[in-house]
Amino acid sequence: MDVKAIRKQFPILQQEVNGHPLVYLDSSATSQKPLQVIEAVDAYYREDNSNVHRGVHTLGSRATEKYEGAREKTRRFINANSSAEIIFTRGTTTAINLVATSYARMNLGPGDEIVINEMEHHSNLIPWQQAAMATGATLKYIPLQEDGTLAMEDVRNTITSNTKIVAVTHVSNVLGTINPVKEIAKAAHDQGAVILVDGAQGAPHMKVDVQELDVDFYAFSGHKMCAPTGIGVLYGKRSLLENMEPIEFGGEMIDFVNLYDSTWKELPWKFEGGTPIIAGAIGLGAAIDFLEDVGLDHILEHEKKLADYAMKQMNTVEGMEIYGPRERAALVTFNLKDVHPHDLATVLDAEGIAVRAGHHCAQPLMKWLDTVATARASFYLYNTEEDVDRLIEGLSKTKEYFGDVF
Template identity: 60%
Template sequence: MTLDSERIKKDFPILFQEVNDEKLVYLDNAATTQKPKQVLQAIKQYYTQDNANVHRGVHTLAERATASYERARQKVRQFIHADSVQEVLFTRGTTTGLNWIARGYAEKAVQAGDEIVLSYMEHHSNIVPWQQLAKRVGATLKYIELTSDGELDMADAKQKITAKTKIVAVAHASNVLGVVNPIQELAQLAHENGAIIVVDGAQSTPHMPVDVQVLDVDFFAFSGHKLCAPTGIGVLYGKQALLEQMEPVEFGGEMIDFVYLQESTWSELPYKFEAGTPNIGGGIALGAAIDYLDEIGMANIHAYEAELVAYVLPKLQAIEGLKIYGPNEASKRTGVIAFNFEGIHPHDVATALDMEGIAVRAGHHCAQPLLKYLDTPATARASFYFYNTKEDADRLVAALLATKEFFNHGTF
């Protein structure tokens, strides 16, 4: 799929700068994405024209702010194909959504002796809340193994997910291995055993079409800042019947129906979970980001990124001494490519690339159990998005070759 990458790139002002006297190549998109001018304009519009609190005022600014904020919720509903806006909760991000589920839903649903099934490729945000829950209620955590090329071992999943399982919590796409997990199959396994499935969609939602009804997920969380929206805004989708059972974990204004001296009652969905003044500007900007992505087309974005990975992966695989983690086939990957140079620390690799103007990430990527499973303390990671180009990919390859030469022979 060919997008007009030059036109698209012009929408992102931050990309037109030099870093260390080199043109910037931004390849840290799995950590956060850049923001197009359309989103920046939406933020400016809100704060310069419509800034007021939502849901509470009858004056013109408050009504405009409320209408824009709730339109954004409707845009999210359409974007992920939720059945109703009542199933769309605004959060601070994926981490908040997963914690809300662990506290508000799972604390009642999981008891001593029950099991929670995760995978070895989970981000810490989809491990630590479940560890804490297991400690509180006396449940057991089990982890689905991976195949030799880093994909989820579905044979092991069928062994691990049993009648004792109450929660299956997995990433839709890995932030290290770049694999996309078979969520529909996992959902079916979970439901056949009487469990619910919780999906971390942080790394999938920005890159491919998502239909929560086709996936048949019970809960699905993602972050705005990974799909061209600001930081501090995210979404938790939940099936309405489950959200009705779920308890709020934050209390105060906005989420109440009536407050008496000794007790309170909660508002209807989705406001039951949204205590206090929300991130209004962030929500409106998330709506603008969805408009922007919809105009390009999520299927087009997915196809373009697949083409870009198919272009760069063989070039990286041809570099002697470069170990790449995850599937060897480009068709099985997202735009995330984690790698290590033999004998060179990934932080040194990332620093060397930065000197060439190329931004990548190095470290454990908030996935320490996975890296231990892979027998490495850290990796470097390049992650592509639809505003990246084949020229960006070539710059990465050239810089890696120069880095290897420098550390082996001391010259760039």
């Protein structure tokens, strides 16, 4: 894996910020886009711009071919059984809300349980709060281990015969915890429940095989995996999707419309009302091509080495507190003693280093960590050990700036 060659494919990384070469360490929030993706979106607007499915003219046919081609690429990317199981959405949040609104509200009632845990992103927590309030179901939490992992014994003890839905992140966007999704899915199925996995931090970084994992729903976003913003995916087992009702109604998703009732198209289009996210889907297809050309196994290996190097270097910084398990995905969430993470991020930005600071859309987890906010450095295929070294230098300058607290 030639990281220097990969970096050349990302125009945004070639710039200076505040007089310094940009070090982008915020890929967990959104990844940067390679030329291959930028050019694919540009070519659609320059050459093929048209609505899909509806027209018989040449532009419409070309746009439809690219749009549905992206769906097939996505199917292969996660090894879904059928392209009918791939629903294009605005992102992970929309995908989870679709399940929480359609499937959950049709299948839950008083006495039923929804099982989640405290490491979840708000997008995989609030929809289940709302589903519980709407149906009378109970929300239950799997307890976290001291290092921010889930123990399978706790998973099995929390899921009961009353559990109807288990929702879990594949990878924590704060702790870097990689959850044992396959084992959790089995525990859910053993009790007759279905499982939804928030794959926003999983799909961009590792091979995902939804059939091997045996998950019922898997949601992820394009913008975290080199694709444009505004495009995401909901995978669902066909048997479940066929029995779910759409939650958006209008053009594109209908079969026949009468004055007083209507019928819906078959999968996947019944869940894609209105003009779809055509350019975004085409960009997602180009991003999948790019990531597969590099190789997901190579990306995961590179990120693991980078995370190990970052942990080793950051542990040498006096006053550093790092959150999460030793074995983790390619991100490090931390605080520097007595320096607010927003102040820390501001000083790093002055050095051209972009990190995230705040609660990371995980306020219950911040409470569990006994802090109001943290800083986070997250890595991707275009990052290097030199980027980590620049971060360490930036942390040293932060300590110099706030010298009176050390």
